[in-house]
Amino acid sequence: MGLFDRLRQRFGSGSTVITPPPPAPRYAPASPPVFTTRPPLVALAPPSRPAAQREPAAPAPEWVPPGTTTTVAGRSLPGGMIYVGKLPHGEAALRRNVEVIDPRLPIDWRNPDFAGQDMDYWPAYQSITPRSRAAYLLWLESGRWAPDAYIGYVFLYFYGLERRALVDAQQDPAARADLPRILGEVVRLLTVYGVNSSFHQYATEFQQVLCALITRGEGAAPDPDEHDRWSPPLMLRLGIGRFAAEGRPVPVDWAWAWAMLHPEIYSRTPATRCPDEFRTLFTARYQARYADGIKIRPLKSRVALSYRPASGGLRATSWQLDVPDVLTAAAPTKALKALVESCTDDLDAYSRLIGRQPEAAGTLPALALLPDELFTVGLDGMRPMRDLVDRTLPDDVRQARFELADLTSLWPSRTPGKFAKADAVGLAQLLDKLGIGIEPDVRMGASVHSAGPAVLFRVTAAQPTTATPEYTAATTLLHLAAVVSAADDDVSAAERDHLVSHLESSLNLTPGERVRLTAHLDWLLASKLKLTGLTKRLGALTDAQRTHVAQFATAIAAVDGVVSPGEVDTLRKIYKLLGQEPDSVYTELHALTATSARPAPATEPVVVVPADTGPTGYLIPPPPKPEPPAGAIRLDPALVEAKMRESAAVAALLADVFDDEPDEVAPQPPAPVAAVDLVGSLDAAHSALLRKLTVRPFWNRADFDALCAEVALLPEGALDVLNEAAVEASEEPVVEEDDDQLVINDYAMGELLA
Template identity: 45%
Template sequence: MLYVGRELWADNGSTEPALINPQLRVNRNSPDRTGRTMDYWPSYDSITPSARAAYLSWLAGGRRDPRASIGYVFLFFYGLERRVLCDIGAQKHLRGELPGIRAEVLRLLSIYGENSSFHGYATDFLTVLDILTEDEEAERTPPPYGGERWPTPFRLRLALGRMAQEGRRVPADWALSWAWYHPQIHPRTPQQRCPDEFQSLFRLRFAERHPRGLAVRPGKTRLHWHYRPASEGFLGTTVDVTGLDVPDVVEQAAPTRKLAELVDQVTAELEPYSRWLGRHPESAGTLAAAALLPAELVDTSDGEVGAFLDWVRGRLTGDAPAVVNAAELIARWPTAAPNKMTKREATALTGFLARHGIGVEPDVRWGGPALKPGPAVLFPTGEAASDAPSPAYTATAVLVHLAAAVAIADGEFHADEQRHLVRHLQTALHLTEAEQTRLNAHLTWAVESGAKLAGIRQRLEALTRAQRTSIGDFLVTVATADGVTSPREVKTLSRIYELLGLDPDRVHQRLRPTHTLGRPPGSTATTGRKPTAGIGLDQAAVAAKLRESEEVAALLSAVFTDEDTPPDTPARQAPAAPAAPQQNGRPPAPQNAPPTVAGLDAAHSALLRSLAERSTWPRSDFHALAARHGLMPDGAVDTLNELALDVTGNPVIDGDDPMDIDTDVLQELLDE
């Protein structure tokens, strides 16, 4: 690897800078180990005798002294450049030396790579070696993820081009490296803050999208590589060392789009976890942090996560729901206050269990209150479970809950009749299998918790008569969706109308004459006549009515909000869980609904976005806006301000009339 002799000409016609001429004087008594006498472009024949002594000493010591002047490293490097670009380039039989030269460059980089100039030249020289070697080994391992992103490693371009040229699909590890070094795909915070999680999730999602690998077509653009040698012996010119007919596919539009979409998906899935780690960097591996990770990345074998899931699964037997004391769940979950759970904490818990195939009732994501000591129901959700209720489910759950509450209040609760009502509604409204499973769990919870009317009555009284009338008519529509209504159901609806402060006779007015008044289960006919078959309702009309009644459903959700739920506070609070992707079955309506904000439910998220329309709201206008979203004004203000104080330390709404919006706080919430 050394040139020794009295004469060797460089490419520029001068003496080769790397040539060691034994006839030149060497001052071994005073070696210049710091290289202070060296020029920027050193040549052995022109450096001082003291510098020659230091250079020869460095060579004799194995070229490994980290204190050596970088000028001596470059002087040796010039010889490697000459050997590769001149000698091996002209004499192909010498290519067997290339692996050894490559190993030497890597070794030098490990010692002197912190020098930016040497790092740049040596890294580019490695690319030259990869091109000339055409070593299949270079395609077995992609450039490391997390390295310097610019420029895109030529080795990556070369390997991807060969894959496209030969019709081979790009595997996951190469796609990950491609995405990292792609000049048009820029990593965001989660990708850099959580590199291990990002790489693992990228591989999983890549396998889902491209189980056989990413197909890439060879384009017309060809690869070229021009190397600018460090040695002055090359006149400062560039050398085209490509010599290959390989396509350059790195920036092709189609694979770029697919990679960018995949990076965006993985980044979005990790954003809640990344934000949590940003605020609590010491919490990696805790239950609070694991609640925000996709289920595939959670280690359930041991630690807090494993113990919690083992306890929950230990309560379940087969597919049957299990009634537990919610206090035991709360005690095992990180909360701001003992024996209490905020909405955001409850969202984190239920979302975490949902990603592991376990449902909870009540569930704030499905319109229920936050967990508190008392009965709760655990149940297996299956693979097709969605993350939010459809309008049909919301309506059904409210009617079932009210029916149970009325029956319990009247002392006439009959489990068989309640189950019959559930089956009736499930069939009439075409609930998905997952929604049916949850509805049964919800009824179990309503019965076990006593479904009291007192709190519901107080909150209903806060609504206007028009709102209460809309709710009543809406529930009649739901209950009569299939055109068949039993006397028991009519009685229940009448009792609900009384609860709403409405005339119960309106129920009979709302029922169409063509409805069949069916018999409750187990009853017998008192006449010998068979009941006349009723004419079923137009299901499309029922579905349209449900869609038109989304605001009513939101009102009902507000009515069932637990006034005892503590406000969200920043201390030890588990963050809101990310929304799980929709699976099979009906997604929540509308399908194009915007995502929720910072753990809020859909109604409060929509209200928060609406506030951006103005910086000041007259109180009457805000009341109308809250009603439009099915929310009680004062409760909505408390909810939004509690979230704002948690996230930013300042309220988003201030003042009584008019109500001022802090636009900076609002924007920060919307960016959450």
């Protein structure tokens, strides 16, 4: 039972009594008032008295200071912040003093109008009925907190707060000193009566005006969660304008509020689905990009403060403050929009995973998708992997072998019992964040492995995430040489290292590719490389293709212009593996050998010694080139370079040969999406799916998945795309999840299809 209900039960109903009331008892402010006696009623028309016995005339209306108790009609009204006194004469004066409590006016204590049945839309104390005055004064006496009070009485009290801040405070220092207490009272009233939409709108706008009048844009940044981006708070305009006027950089908390409340910046789904990660990422990137903060050039336009009071006795108020209005200035808007977009883009993959599997937060797959700024090795979910890396690669070790199953067992795969390519990619991405590389790496063209030997290495140079043709050629030829080495032990480690150095220099590999190639060789040597199966796969190549591979292998060995006897032996073995005559190595090398053709006879005078037009003195000769080893063959660099240009074609050919993955059945291409009218920015597939959803208000998961399959879309990704488009169009998602059902939002659907 509400307070007003209890008051109704206590007072009951009856006829009006015309005797003046005695003082009523006081009530403890910590609890609602409990009436122990029925208070008498104030006379509607008090009887006349002899002049000597009349009470003194009521004083002119005055503001009762905050925290002060005043008495009206025998009732003690605690808290102050009301106007009490005799109203001036004249209709215009009455209209301007709607909030003033005139103690001379009659009050019907017997029949308080708690429900506000007699109240006008714009009430004034002097014009409401005696019954309404009784209910209003009882509400004031009870502490102004009863949640079931008629909202018109709250507004009547609110009118006085408006007058004190908008009229008195403009000239009276004492009134300006009351502004913080008035602000606190408005905030309190919002917590009790903010459910009323009309009061919430007026009180919220008044709160912003009070904040602006009190702080003038100084202090803490407004909280975006407490405001609407379509009507940015005045405090934000004032604060950002002050930074511009004073030439100060905008701190990160103000930049955050600015971006989140900017009417032209939309942060998309990741910002709402992962709010903590989004704000942390925004903060990190803003500080990294702008250090102390972005600086804004002040504009000529000024911040305008305007407010239309709820009180019928006050006119609309407006001021133009001496603060530039830069909230939507082009340059900072563009910078903030780009920053927000970069954060949402880089959080998109993580957001989609959390949207599909909320329980995945904190797991290794989720951590692998976090942007680098949000990743720290101290995360709880990283401990098992960090321990394995520390054991495998102590501080003084740059590269080491380990058992791959020890690592893949820590990864919760998407399909139980199967370590898919997506899992292998995620694992490699997570190791990247630790500054660690792994071989084999599926991103560089390797097959998916969940067990067997593997190599971890410290990343000392920027690592590529996709294989270039040059790197693919190097790894495949290295694989071929390693297989030859495994066939017999005649090729030494020194010869293999020499081949690696040849590949690195001849194919112009980047420093990162060179680091990885060394680890790749270590993995090859740790693997059980056999000729079984390889000879068969090489035999499937045509004679021309095998000859092409043999010639390219020769060019790799000869890239430095010299082929040593040891390299010739390795080439002979490769030729034999390719089904070529081993002695044809010499024929191929002869084709690359430098020739010294005799010059043609001169037909005109020949310059024997050019004229000396340079500076006098002696030039220091360059150091002599090292002599090739005994028995080495000199080659023509131009011819070798021509062969090296074929690296991409040979790499693609060898990549198929060394692919150990079983042949997969090629998936059937999805049926083409029938011609459909595009919806907004959606493509044909998503537009078709959206139109299919319009035929029913509810969809179960199985039927929705079937619809997605018809247009070749993944269900979860399609949901995100449709809802993001709907939020942009209507600020609401078009498909909402309700247990096992998907509910179509008719309003959002209509906005999308409009």
